[in-house]
Amino acid sequence: MFGPQKGATPEQAAELDEAMRAYAALLERPGGPSAGGAEANSSDANGLRLSERPGAGAAGGLGFALLRLGARIESGAEVAARATGLKARIAGADWVLTGEGRTDAQTLSGKLPFRVAEWAAAEGVPAILVSGGLGPDIEPLYETFAAVFPIVGRPSTLDECLAEAEDNLTRTARNVARLIKTKT
Structure with a gap:
């Protein structure tokens, strides 16, 4: 979302988004790597996977990485x-x-x-x-x-x-x- 504001061209932003989607899919696939008690294919009460949760995309995906380690995202x-x-x-x-x-x-x-x-x-x-x-x-x-x-x-x-x-x-x-x- 904020890539273009930080200087990424639309093409670079699309490339970064695709790379992050591939990374998330790898970590969330059944039997994929797990860390901090977070199940690789776990969903929350709304059926959202870690990569779909609010805040997961924050700071270039840092939110997702922290969720994978068992963190709780807050505003x-x-x-x-x-x-x-x-x-x-x-x-x-x-x-x-x-x-x-x-x-x-x-x-x-x-x-x-x-x-x-x-x-x-x-x-x-x-x-x-x-x-x-x-x-x-x-x-x-x-x-x-x-x-x-x-x-x-x-x-x-x-x-x-x-x-x-x-x-x-x-x-x-x-x-x-x-x-x-x-x-x-």
Whole structure:
């Protein structure tokens, strides 16, 4: 899912997907290798094999490998929220500011900023998203976020982004603060 966002061409993503399907089939075939008490051909209560379970494809298939070792998959957003008390903090906030390195429609697939915005919406708190870069398909994000700000304001090389990071962040923070000031 996130291969193209990380730089894989559509052809490379298809090749990687096929290789991962073949790997999963090998490990899940009857009599296949077993580890950590996970049966090679076991299914969960919904009839899903390990490779079909939510989170199995996470981190390039790391979720599947961990399931094979007997791990339990949990939402990283939920773990982070519990560890930081985030939901209680959102409940007492006027605004929520969240961000990520690159934003596109995949953000709505349950990535942390989307989950933060969902929790904020449940409390009636507007959420603002700040991102290192925006993809071309961000229009659906405006249904979830009060505003979406890219940090980089013009086409730039990585070296330029790094050299101008402080100025870019300052400008973006100023814009966010001005928005909040006009809405409070």
